[in-house]
Amino acid sequence: MCKPANSKTKVVCTFSKRMDTTECIKEESNILEKIDKAGTITFDMQDVEYIASSFLRICRKAADKVEEGNFTIINTAAPVSKIFRIAGLSKILNIS
Amino acid sequence: MPFTNAQIKADLLLTKAKQAAAIFEQLNQKQTDKIVKAVFEAGMKNRVKLAKMAASETGIGRWEDKVMKNVVGSLFVYEDIKNLKTVGIISDDPESGIMEVALPIGPILAIIPVTNPTSTILFKILTALKTRNPVIISPARKAIECSVETAKICYEAALAVDAPEDCIQWTYEKSTDFSKIDHHAETQELMAHKDLALIVATGGSSIVKAAYTSGTPALGVGSGNVPVLIDKTADIPFAVEQILISKTFDNGTICASEQAIVVESHISNQLIEEFKRQKGYFLSPEEIKAVEKIAVNKKGMMSIDVVGASVGTIARLAGISVPKGTKLLLATLDSVGKGSPLSSEVLCPILAFYVAGDLDSALNICVELNFYGGMGHSAAIYSNDETAIKKYAETMNAGRIIVNTPSSQGAVGNVYNKLHTSFTLGCGTSGKNITTDNITARHMINIQRVARRRINERFENFCKIEEDGKNLFYDESISITELEKIYNKNY
Numbered sequence: 001m002c003k004p005a006n007s008k009t010k011v012v013c014t015f016s017k018r019m020d021t022t023e024c025i026k027e028e029s030n031i032l033e034k035i036d037k038a039g040t041i042t043f044d045m046q047d048v049e050y051i052a053s054s055f056l057r058i059c060r061k062a063a064d065k066v067e068e069g070n071f072t073i074i075n076t077a078a079p080v081s082k083i084f085r086i087a088g089l090s091k092i093l094n095i096s
Numbered sequence: 097m098p099f100t101n102a103q104i105k106a107d108l109l110l111t112k113a114k115q116a117a118a119i120f121e122q123l124n125q126k127q128t129d130k131i132v133k134a135v136f137e138a139g140m141k142n143r144v145k146l147a148k149m150a151a152s153e154t155g156i157g158r159w160e161d162k163v164m165k166n167v168v169g170s171l172f173v174y175e176d177i178k179n180l181k182t183v184g185i186i187s188d189d190p191e192s193g194i195m196e197v198a199l200p201i202g203p204i205l206a207i208i209p210v211t212n213p214t215s216t217i218l219f220k221i222l223t224a225l226k227t228r229n230p231v232i233i234s235p236a237r238k239a240i241e242c243s244v245e246t247a248k249i250c251y252e253a254a255l256a257v258d259a260p261e262d263c264i265q266w267t268y269e270k271s272t273d274f275s276k277i278d279h280h281a282e283t284q285e286l287m288a289h290k291d292l293a294l295i296v297a298t299g300g301s302s303i304v305k306a307a308y309t310s311g312t313p314a315l316g317v318g319s320g321n322v323p324v325l326i327d328k329t330a331d332i333p334f335a336v337e338q339i340l341i342s343k344t345f346d347n348g349t350i351c352a353s354e355q356a357i358v359v360e361s362h363i364s365n366q367l368i369e370e371f372k373r374q375k376g377y378f379l380s381p382e383e384i385k386a387v388e389k390i391a392v393n394k395k396g397m398m399s400i401d402v403v404g405a406s407v408g409t410i411a412r413l414a415g416i417s418v419p420k421g422t423k424l425l426l427a428t429l430d431s432v433g434k435g436s437p438l439s440s441e442v443l444c445p446i447l448a449f450y451v452a453g454d455l456d457s458a459l460n461i462c463v464e465l466n467f468y469g470g471m472g473h474s475a476a477i478y479s480n481d482e483t484a485i486k487k488y489a490e491t492m493n494a495g496r497i498i499v500n501t502p503s504s505q506g507a508v509g510n511v512y513n514k515l516h517t518s519f520t521l522g523c524g525t526s527g528k529n530i531t532t533d534n535i536t537a538r539h540m541i542n543i544q545r546v547a548r549r550r551i552n553e554r555f556e557n558f559c560k561i562e563e564d565g566k567n568l569f570y571d572e573s574i575s576i577t578e579l580e581k582i583y584n585k586n587y
Contacts, residue, residue, distance in 0.1 A: 020258070021258060050122055051119070051122070052119060052258075052260070053115060053116065053119050053260050053261035053262070054261070056115055056118075056119070079122070082118075082121070083118045083119065083121065083122060084118070085118075086114065086117055086118035086121060087114055087115040087117075087118035087119075088111065088114045088115070088291070089115070
């Protein structure tokens with residue numbers, strides 16, 4: 001799910017279609033461990049169709065681990081991008 | 097300027113609510129309905145426990161009747177909304193070309209009254225979740241414990257079937273020390289918060305007014321001063337029985353309960369005897385004075401001491417003696433207004449009683465009562481004369497005209513009639529509300545309309561008719577009648 005990219009401190013994470021509560025509980029500690037020492041974190045949402053409240057929490061935790069501007073969420077489908085907007089997180093989490 | 101505690105608290109509640117709203121928007125109808133069913137079942141399962149808590153904590157009403165309120169607030173509400181389409185495409189009419197799409201409205205603040213705390217919470221949570229809106233419960237100060245318990249039970253049930261986190265929140269805990277917080281400021285901040293979508297305010301006039309002036313869209317209620325007209329065609333024993341069912345229910349705490357009987361003189365003696373037979377007690381003039389003092393305060397508002405009080409308690413407070421087993425106190429009055437304090441709304445087993453010469457006189461008294469603190473709320477009539485019923489309906493200013501049924505249960509809906517079940521009864525503009533509807537899930541969605549091309553054929557044909565190259569709409573010499581005729585030609 002999370003791999004180093006380009007440099008040791010840059011990590012890119014990809015996710016399954018449905019990041020529901022069960023999936024988030026299963027993957028959270030794994031994700032947080034992989035991004036623990038990252039300098040830059042990117043969440044690639046290419047395949048994601050659904051996110052649960054716990055996924056928003058993972059995003060916030062990931063954003064807190066790095067300096068402002070070094071956490072981005074990319075390739076969000078419009079319905080998912082809308083979710084981040086409604087939640088008031090699109091600017092904080094640097095969605096594109 | 098630093099943020100106040102009230103602002104910080106409001107921000108925290110709405111941040112969570114916004115995130116819940118975002119997650120909720122992804123759910124389809126099936127997922128949404130699964131959550132609603134789970135919450136309804138949890139509410140029903142705990143109906144007795146919550147009713148006892150409410151009666152004990154507030155000291156208002158009777159727990160047995162609060163159980164029935166909880167049944168209405170859960171089962172009846174659920175049955176009313178369970179098949180409603182509230183997600184995605186909810187209608188598509190090929191003929192008009194209009195497709196309707198339902199969207200949630202966003203976070204809802206639910207103001208809860210002390211008179212019906214648990215049942216109102218059940219109702220508001222079910223309708224909010226059915227429409228995918230997170231809800232923040234703002235309980236009455238004297239009903240915190242039972243309100244929080246109700247909200248928690250619903251929240252746990254919702255979470256167990258994958259509802260979004262924070263889809264249900266509440267503003268205070270059982271342990272809240274109100275001496276250390278500015279309750280008024282906190283409520284104001286919450287109501288005016290930029291991320292709040294809607295306030296559903298069930299309560300007294302001051303809180304409803306605060307909701308409407310907050311800047312956030314609001315659905316509120318008004319006060320009721322429900323007149324009951326009993327005309328000469330009424331079935332008297334039946335009418336009295338039904339009125340007692342209503343006015344004694346939860347010791348008269350429902351705002352739609354009867355406040356005054358207005359009877360035509362031809363049948364007044366018969367009605368009085370029937371009330372006496374069914375354990376109604378007519379107060380003497382001295383007793384009326386004694387009851388006025390404890391039931392209505394100096395500002396002309398009902399005293400909190402009598403709200404939901406039993407006949408025994410009212411008698412004790414007034415220092416009067418009534419026969420054992422008395423179910424209802426009746427005060428024969430000859431005017432409406434400040435000179436007759438019991439002509440105003442009093443939510444307990446006291447009824448004003450008026451005798452009128454004829455139907456028109458009776459209607460006049462009902463109008464006076466209606467205008468004296470009850471505009472837009474409810475009115476009731478016992479009659480078997482359809483003309484009289486229609487005349488009453490056209491004369492009164494009330495969102496609900498209840499016919500030959502108990503007014504309390506009748507107005508709430510779906511018990512004795514086909515009105516939608518609700519614990520928030522709109523009073524229309526006369527009551528300073530935006531609607532006269534019984535508020536329900538239908539009021540908590542934004543409907544988007546997709547409008548496909550469907551030409552207005554008459555307009556198109558009309559535009560083709562040109563005389564000397566000029567469009568007829570520009571020709572002021574043609575009469576409106578002629579224009580209308582041409583417009584509708586062959587249609």
